[in-house]
Amino acid sequence: MNIKSRSTIIIAGIIFLFNIILLFFPLVNILGYESAVLNAVLLAFLSGIYSIKLFKSLKEEYNHQHFFHLLLNGLLTFLLIPILIFVVASFFILNCSLVDGFIFYLVLTIPSAIIGCCLGIISFEMLNRFQSTFFILTFFIILFLPILDIFYNCQIYFYNPFIGFFPGTIYDESIYVDWRLISYRILNLIYFVGVAAVFFRIDLLKNFLGKYSKIAITLTAIVVASIFFLFNQKLSYSENEMSIAETLGGNLETEHFNIFYDNSINKKKLELIGLSCEYYYEIGCEYFKVKPQSKITAFIFLDSEQKRKLIGAGNADVAKPWLNQVYIEFENYESTLQHEIAHCLTSEFGVTPFKISASFNAALLEGIASASVDISDEHSLHYLAKLAYNNGIWFPLSKLFSGLNFFNQLSTLSYIYSGSFVKFLVDKYGIDNFKKIYSGEDFLLVYKKSINNLEKEYLAFLKAQNFKNNKHEALLYFGRKPIFKKVCARFLAEQMEIAGNKFNSGNFKEAKIKFKQLSEYSDSYGALVGYINCLSKLNEDKSALKTLQSNISKYDSTSYIYNLQLLLADQCVLNKKLEMADSIYSVLINENSSPRFLALTLTRKNLIKDSTIILSYLKGSNFDKFEILKQLNRDSIVFATIPLMINLSADLHQNYNSFIKLFESVDKANNFISSYGLRKLSGYAFNNLDFDGAKQFAVKALNYKEDLELNEVIKTELKRANWFYNFAPEVQTKFIWKK
Numbered sequence: 001m002n003i004k005s006r007s008t009i010i011i012a013g014i015i016f017l018f019n020i021i022l023l024f025f026p027l028v029n030i031l032g033y034e035s036a037v038l039n040a041v042l043l044a045f046l047s048g049i050y051s052i053k054l055f056k057s058l059k060e061e062y063n064h065q066h067f068f069h070l071l072l073n074g075l076l077t078f079l080l081i082p083i084l085i086f087v088v089a090s091f092f093i094l095n096c097s098l099v100d101g102f103i104f105y106l107v108l109t110i111p112s113a114i115i116g117c118c119l120g121i122i123s124f125e126m127l128n129r130f131q132s133t134f135f136i137l138t139f140f141i142i143l144f145l146p147i148l149d150i151f152y153n154c155q156i157y158f159y160n161p162f163i164g165f166f167p168g169t170i171y172d173e174s175i176y177v178d179w180r181l182i183s184y185r186i187l188n189l190i191y192f193v194g195v196a197a198v199f200f201r202i203d204l205l206k207n208f209l210g211k212y213s214k215i216a217i218t219l220t221a222i223v224v225a226s227i228f229f230l231f232n233q234k235l236s237y238s239e240n241e242m243s244i245a246e247t248l249g250g251n252l253e254t255e256h257f258n259i260f261y262d263n264s265i266n267k268k269k270l271e272l273i274g275l276s277c278e279y280y281y282e283i284g285c286e287y288f289k290v291k292p293q294s295k296i297t298a299f300i301f302l303d304s305e306q307k308r309k310l311i312g313a314g315n316a317d318v319a320k321p322w323l324n325q326v327y328i329e330f331e332n333y334e335s336t337l338q339h340e341i342a343h344c345l346t347s348e349f350g351v352t353p354f355k356i357s358a359s360f361n362a363a364l365l366e367g368i369a370s371a372s373v374d375i376s377d378e379h380s381l382h383y384l385a386k387l388a389y390n391n392g393i394w395f396p397l398s399k400l401f402s403g404l405n406f407f408n409q410l411s412t413l414s415y416i417y418s419g420s421f422v423k424f425l426v427d428k429y430g431i432d433n434f435k436k437i438y439s440g441e442d443f444l445l446v447y448k449k450s451i452n453n454l455e456k457e458y459l460a461f462l463k464a465q466n467f468k469n470n471k472h473e474a475l476l477y478f479g480r481k482p483i484f485k486k487v488c489a490r491f492l493a494e495q496m497e498i499a500g501n502k503f504n505s506g507n508f509k510e511a512k513i514k515f516k517q518l519s520e521y522s523d524s525y526g527a528l529v530g531y532i533n534c535l536s537k538l539n540e541d542k543s544a545l546k547t548l549q550s551n552i553s554k555y556d557s558t559s560y561i562y563n564l565q566l567l568l569a570d571q572c573v574l575n576k577k578l579e580m581a582d583s584i585y586s587v588l589i590n591e592n593s594s595p596r597f598l599a600l601t602l603t604r605k606n607l608i609k610d611s612t613i614i615l616s617y618l619k620g621s622n623f624d625k626f627e628i629l630k631q632l633n634r635d636s637i638v639f640a641t642i643p644l645m646i647n648l649s650a651d652l653h654q655n656y657n658s659f660i661k662l663f664e665s666v667d668k669a670n671n672f673i674s675s676y677g678l679r680k681l682s683g684y685a686f687n688n689l690d691f692d693g694a695k696q697f698a699v700k701a702l703n704y705k706e707d708l709e710l711n712e713v714i715k716t717e718l719k720r721a722n723w724f725y726n727f728a729p730e731v732q733t734k735f736i737w738k739k
Helices: 003-022 033-057 064-089 098-126 131-144 146-152 179-200 206-230 241-248 267-288 304-310 330-346 362-373 381-390 411-429 431-438 443-447 451-464 471-478 489-504 508-520 525-537 541-555 561-574 578-591 595-607 611-619 622-632 639-651 656-663 672-687 691-701 708-732
Strands: 158-160 164-166 249-253 257-262 296-301 318-320 325-329 736-738
Touching: 003 033, 003 064, 033 064, 033 098, 033 131, 033 164, 064 098, 098 131, 098 164, 098 179, 098 206, 146 158, 164 179, 179 206, 241 249, 241 257, 241 296, 249 267, 257 267, 267 296, 267 330, 267 362, 267 708, 296 304, 296 330, 304 325, 318 330, 325 330, 330 362, 362 411, 362 431, 381 411, 381 451, 381 471, 411 431, 411 451, 411 471, 431 443, 443 451, 471 561, 489 508, 489 525, 508 525, 525 541, 525 561, 541 561, 561 578, 561 595, 561 611, 578 595, 595 611, 595 622, 595 639, 595 672, 611 622, 622 639, 639 656, 639 672, 656 672, 672 691, 672 708, 691 708
Parallel strands: 257 296, 296 325
Antiparallel strands: 158 164, 249 257, 249 736, 318 325
């Protein structure tokens, strides 16, 4: 066997074994984005090594045509192996769309393999010795060069010749091939194939350039690559602070923040964001015991699509502590701004070049930020942690705080447990001791106790908390799958987006067909709900009810069951089965899976007393719904309707003062739902810069004392309202609005 055949067999064997191994891991066991990227890097490297080996083996009998023929045969062999493996595997492993997988493979893997070959040719022709060493060094320099983009610029994604496109460590489920990626790959191929072709036929250039031909070609190639790298922003392959600020258009400078915002955002909301930044900064500095010397830069994006385009994280707000920057979607700022600001404040004691936790420990990084905020989705961290623990959802903290295990669980659980545990440590042992852990010291050295013993202390503390347990609430919060356990997560996300766009544009017939297809070959809750909503819009109520009844049992042990039960009850109403609907509403009230569901179902229980009214409510527009609820509150306040009326009022852009007058005579809370409703009024007043009203409603909500956890959340919000009431005018005098 000659060296050419042996090299081909060895490399083909490596590729075959690698792809067989991929079949045993979720997300990469189908032909899709992840498997295409992994194969892109592997094939780029092996193809480059193969081209050098091939050159060397043909040294004595070399001619261009023969070399190119052998190289092409080898490359095709290597590229076919992953395709064949995944096609065969698709008969045993569900692959929702081989077509999408082929597109990723075509745009990501195939160009990378060609580029690897080209780099191998360049390496061989450029040097007389150490060609493989030069190739390996150049390969890894190019592979890791985009880290500089992420480090110095704003985006969390990057484009790379060997990877193609990397969306960042914070994944959006929806990743698709767009024209920006296609254009990037075309430019990649033009550049590398062009340089390789010149080196490949360098003998023809020696007559013109003489002995300096290699140096001239190399310098030209470096200059062209450098120009491309420097103009990344102009070509939309990278974004820096200046380019994003220019796109957004607006700028507000406060005492401790430089805020860039989309010009279409309401100015009153921006005032509230500016004040919120200063408030979170003050309490964060107090919590962490830090005194930052530089301002934090905050980017406020209009929506997820704008944020995805500019920085890459469409569905998650993020921070870059080492740049002192936070990136927030406008609609999310209430729930994420404080957490992201906390990341910047912890950079004061962070380590590594990224100013974060030692060894990039995600549990420490997210745990301390979550601990400083404490409130998560209207609940305290300790409440949610005990809720999970009481219902058998637990994993050792020693595991959570090591390696990459933070990402192996449902993200909600990882954030809650890490945040609750870190809050326990800070409250009991102080922030200074935790700072030592954050910077890399061992638990045993700092606390004189192992993490296992600290875990025992924490569990004893958690068990002692006097919180009510509700298995339905636990299922609602923790009954979702992490992305690594979802079937065809990427494909479904993309197709759901397409179906959703059809629905939002009023094309209910096409949306119905799309949602039905997605629902039939997956267990997607969103696809089922989308299909039901399409049927309702098309007045196919009998079909909607029948579909729900035949599919709802699939979701019995998931967080989606409660919303589906509510949807089922509503469909019963639309099909004139009022007794059945009333029974389901009663079950949901008894289960009390969340305050939101309690408000929704109690409202419907009030409306179902008159079949005409509830039918009008379910079929009516937002304006119709609001007017019906307004009438329901005419004689006395129905507290359960308040959260719904607030949402409807905001959607309808109603005047705040007119709305709030409806509840001026409201009494103090005397039960859970009245306390919750008043808390929501407090929040609505706060969001409309009525800080005095926010205080008054919060105080009324606190009159109900029996739910300790709800009381603690309201006290936290009352503290915020007091600060804004007392200090907002002074803080606003330092606002500088720029265009």
